[in-house]
Amino acid sequence: MSIRHGLLALLERGPRYGSQLRSEFESRTGSTWPLNVGQVYTTLSRLERDGLVVQDDEDDQGHALYAITDEGRTELRNWFETPVDRSSPPRDELAIKLAMAVGAPGVDIRAVIQSQRHHTVKAMQDYTRLKAQALADVPANRDEVAWLLVLEQLIFQAEAEARWLDHCESRLVRLSEAAATEPEPQPRAPGRGPGRALARTPARVG
Structure with missing residues (x-):
């Protein structure tokens, strides 16, 4: 599951803070894949490190807001346009x-x-x-x-x-x-192997 791209998609609608992103992600997916705030902020830190989001001031309650960058929008467009890879399916x-x-x-x-x-x-x-x-x-x-x-x-x-x-x-x-229904293999009689039968066959004289 791409939490990374899911957060970028939500941020494209405007700046958000961590718990707000978690709530909107779960609302969009019906809490099928619940997130915790720690996951959200860890992912935001990585997105910020990669230049895909930036911290964008604070709201009235002092929450740090994050905004998507132009590089983030390009990354998001590529994600939407690229088929999900099925050549290496996840372990089932x-x-x-x-x-x-x-x-x-x-x-x-x-x-x-x-x-x-x-x-x-x-x-x-x-x-x-x-x-x-x-x-x-x-x-x-x-x-x-x-x-x-x-x-x-x-x-x-x-x-x-x-x-x-x-x-x-x-x-x-x-x-x-x-x-x-498969027949049981029959045991071979002693001394009846192909090698012994061949040994008892007299050699022809030309």
């Missing part, structure tokens, strides 16, 4: 868990899948309920529309995960059935 804990569970002694991988599917479907239902509540109040501002977009992404992601889990279980069932 669920995919790693199932990969490690395959063949692990004492692990019922189908039980692992079923437990995760139950959790995923419940999360999808919760997100769908939140979406229905959001739609009941017709979105009136950009923050509400932004939150609706985040909710829909979470719903689609949960749906895809549930389908993938179904696929994983089907594949495991097919593998199990194939293993059950």
Whole structure:
């Protein structure tokens, strides 16, 4: 998650102070990825170091305000215009868990899948309920529309995960059935190896 660029996007609307940026970030994303003030100020310090923001005086309550620079606007435009890189996907804990569970002694991988599917479907239902509540109040501002977009992404992601889990279980069932029907290898009789048979074959005389 790019907190860095998210803060730049908020600062493009005008100078903000740290806790104000945190509140607006969480409002825009529905607190899906909550921030703490420490994260915000650490990120602002790095942005200031890189010349993307500057401290811009104080407000009436004495809060230090930050403003985006021209370099920051260029950085933000590049972020909006550049596709998110999928060539190096982030580690997915669920995919790693199932990969490690395959063949692990004492692990019922189908039980692992079923437990995760139950959790995923419940999360999808919760997100769908939140979406229905959001739609009941017709979105009136950009923050509400932004939150609706985040909710829909979470719903689609949960749906895809549930389908993938179904696929994983089907594949495991097919593998199990194939293993059950595979004939047992027959032990080779002593002294019947190819080397011995060749040794007993008389040489032809031309």
